[in-house]
Amino acid sequence: MLLASQVAGALAAALIVFALARGLGVQRRQATAGIAVVSIVLAAVLSLPGLQNTIKTTLDQRRANAVLSPQERLLLPGVYAEVNDGFVSWVIGKLQPGETFELVLGEGLTPDEVSNKSQWILFRLPTSGVMPPVQPDWVVLYEVPVSQYRDASRYEDVQVFQPGFAIARPAVAG
């Protein structure tokens, strides 16, 4: 509705320009072309403050971004997703090249949290390690109940970063 009224307003302005030009004895098609002149003037009038605002906003953004270290810049989306990056960095150090893993997030997290955190964690961890949920070398346990990784029937060689955050090898069946 708002768009329709904006277009109608612009058309009305164009009609006024056209009528004025015709009133001054300008030919019909050239009066139509006069709309271009008015629009171009309008664009010029709008673009100059636009340029000034863009440059000012960009410089402000640069000032804010410049205080971040390269590492902070790299990890900012994870900060927004409230990911425990200490744990993720610790896991990266534990995984050997070529080792596969499965990421398991705690059931206490909301679906949005699971989505945001898992996407970022998978972005940080080595891509070559991710496997479909078959038998991975490691299971990365993120924000899970402690009892979950203490279950010897499911996991062995458990290494804990802090309560709720651990990696473990899946228990060999049988």
Place this chain on the structure above:
Amino acid sequence: MRGEAASFGVDLVLLLGGFGVLSAIGIRPGGLLSALGMAGLAYLAGSAVVPLALTLLLVVGIPFTLETFLVVVLLCVAVGIWRGWGSFTWRWDIGANRQGPWRSWPVDTWVIAAFVAAIAAFAVVGLLNALVEPMVSGDGWTIWARKAQILTEHDSLWSGFFHNPVYAFSHLDYPLQIPIFEAIHSRAAGAFEAPALLSHLWLLLVAFIWAMAYVAHALGRLRPVVWAPILLLVATAPGVWQQANGAVDLPMAMFACVGALAAAIWLRDDDFRVLALGAIMLAAAANTKNEGTAAAIAALVALGLMVLVRKLDWRAFTIAGGFVIVFGIVPWRLWLSHEHIKGDVRTGEVLHPSYLIHQFDRVWPTLKAIGGQLSEQGQWSYLVPLAAVFVLAALVSGLGRRIAVFYLVAFLLTLASFIFVYWVSTYELSWYLETSVSRTVTVLVLFCAAALVHLSGVFLASLGKPLVGSRSLDVDKASRSRSSDP
């Protein structure tokens, strides 16, 4: 620091490749000044053609490496030199009217000088920010940069990623134009770092504005007093420049916009090299995003319609359309089909009348959301209402009616395709609209920008011109020079 320099070296290589591509299709600089004027278009053309070629090579199993990239660029340059041999001279090709003292410059030269100064300030400030900016756009890192990361670490379309259900959130069916563009830079830098890609995406935006100016001025023969303020308005629209954040709706819309402008210029001038440029850009748009495929097809249908109605060069259109389909759409779609990778919209399943009726209550909220977004003038700087005025005035008066119809049909078909996707999608509608409409409308706005630049130029050109019989006041083809010297 060395890695960063190497990644900017890739931009120079893309620029060279782009000059080769432009020369191959017949758009050649006569000397240093016109080469400088063409540089934005050359960078955009290199960034369009090289990833298109690398997509094709990846699909047929040729490894994606820096060596393959260099071979593709060298081929572009070689063909360009072969086709354009002798057309370039190493001197400043300043037109006769610009050789006098600066006080005697015509208005157009002053406007160009002011435009160059404004865009240079915009480019430098934006680049300084992009060099220190984090990539916080969710789509930027989780979809596009993630694919770039895979292509940086693997030489092929690695099945561990593309067949991995864990990565379904990355929309595995989305095409690879920008991930390849990003991965080339990461490979040259020697390591993958998502924020480092933002400066190259910023360069792509600057190149787009520069390219639009060149296409409008040198190929469309539109006066700078028209295109300069409008392009400045486009560049500084917050909805445009704030999207140089890693999401690819803006790069897709930029390719589509240049493609639409070039195609529309061909409609008036029948200059095949401009149509070839349009085809390259539309193919790149199609290979950037699924919405880009829709926009490219919409532009082709609109163009085909005009060819049919106006009895234009059918053969030229078929070649251009064929190029877009064969190089921009088919390779990736064939690979997806061969690998059984499905997208969000499964056409076969959603085209049942009962399904469409069941989902029909999604149409009106979608239309409202898109209309609402297009009316956000704080984001889009009045480009849509201004374009609407010109299209309507062109339709009524006959001034540039042909191109007005082309832009209108391309806009409406693209809009219809977006509405269809929201209509049949299985995503929860309010969430889907909220998280995507502000980005997906970018191509619609940039189609409006192309129409605005083009039609206002045509309108202005008709001022002071005598009426020619009962024909429309379309600028006389015969009076147009084919020179590409700005």
